[in-house]
Amino acid sequence: MTLARRVGALLDKARRRAETVRSRILAGTERPPRERWGLPTRKELSRGRRKRTADSLRLTRLSASWRTRVQLRRLKAESRGERESFRFAVLGDVEPGRFWVFRKLFNRAGAFERQVREIQTLDVDFSIQLGDMVSRGIRANYLRFFRELSRWKLTVPYLTVIGNHDRRFPHGRCDSELYRASLGPTNYAFDRGPARFAALDTSAGGLRASQLDWLDRVLDTPLRKIVFMHMPPACLRQWTSWGGLQGIGGFARGGSEMTRLFSERRVDRVYVGHIHAFGVQDYLGVRYILTGGGGSPLFPSGATDRFHHYLVAEVGPDGVSETVRLLSGGTLSIPKAKVLLSR
DSSP states (O other): OOHHHHHHHHHHHHHHHHHHHHHHHHHTSSOOHHHHHTOOOHHHHHHHHHHHHHHHHHHHHHHGGGSHHHHHHHHHTSOOOTTOOEEEEEEOOOOOOSSHHHHHHHOOTTHHHHHHHHHTTSOOSOEEEOSOOSSSOSHHHHHHHHHHHHHHTOOSOEEEOOOGGGSSSSSSSOOOHHHHHHTOOSSEEEEETTEEEEEEOOTTSBOOHHHHHHHHHHTOSSSEEEEEESSOBTTOHHHHOBTTBSSTTSBOBTHHHHHHHHHHTTOSEEEEOSSSSEEEEEETTEEEEEEOOSSSOOOOOSOSBOOOEEEEEEEETTEEEEEEEETTSOEEEOOSSSOOOOO
């Protein structure tokens, strides 16, 4: 038999099989393939598309007032002089935990809300949240997050940094489409008073050469330089190593180049999250402060000081200083001398 005849015979067999199945379905003796295999029906697909469209429109509407450019516009409306001092708040990871067992064992319900509400009562120019605002970067989680912010009626400008949980999946290669659509660029910078602030995207577990080039240009300024990021570089091993594993809590790609750049540009402060704890390290002449206690579960990690907290920092012509404000109500001033508080 030639190849053409074989193909023709297979097609005839498939047609006969299809007609048989169709007859059985019409007779009620066999279920449609979608029902047998658990596939969505055309009606269900249409309903799902309508829901996704409606959720996208809701997210666009809810997130509009929280976009970075809107918050920066609010901040710019009341400017500061280059010789003026002012305060700002830094809040670490706030996602409540993806699984109920983590929330039960390692978290305190309402920690994020209590701390962000308290920030509204302070004399601070803005607050910035260091990423992991949602457990996973999907529409339902972002909708819930923006509804909470709206319900709490925040009055202090609220800026954000993207974390790995704010991407489509917390781990592995994936996109940050919803964060960018809801809040804006993942790398941005702004000046206020005597300082330049830069938010750096380390959520993908590394830095690209283009990010390092952008960072070098941003840090080329006589102003004081302050950087916010989510994931710390792996070379800060006091925090990123745990259980005999070196650097697992930080990123390696571009980390060494970044820390050298910070040292060369004489960066005043680098605030990081990702590890749900508190700590201070001075590395290559630059002070790094870990503040990951915004309201996420306090998992065991390389950092031993694990408690819910946020920072109130003051920047002025004379430098930068911080006070740690505990969820329990106490405060702790961070000494300016070279110090290592994490161990």
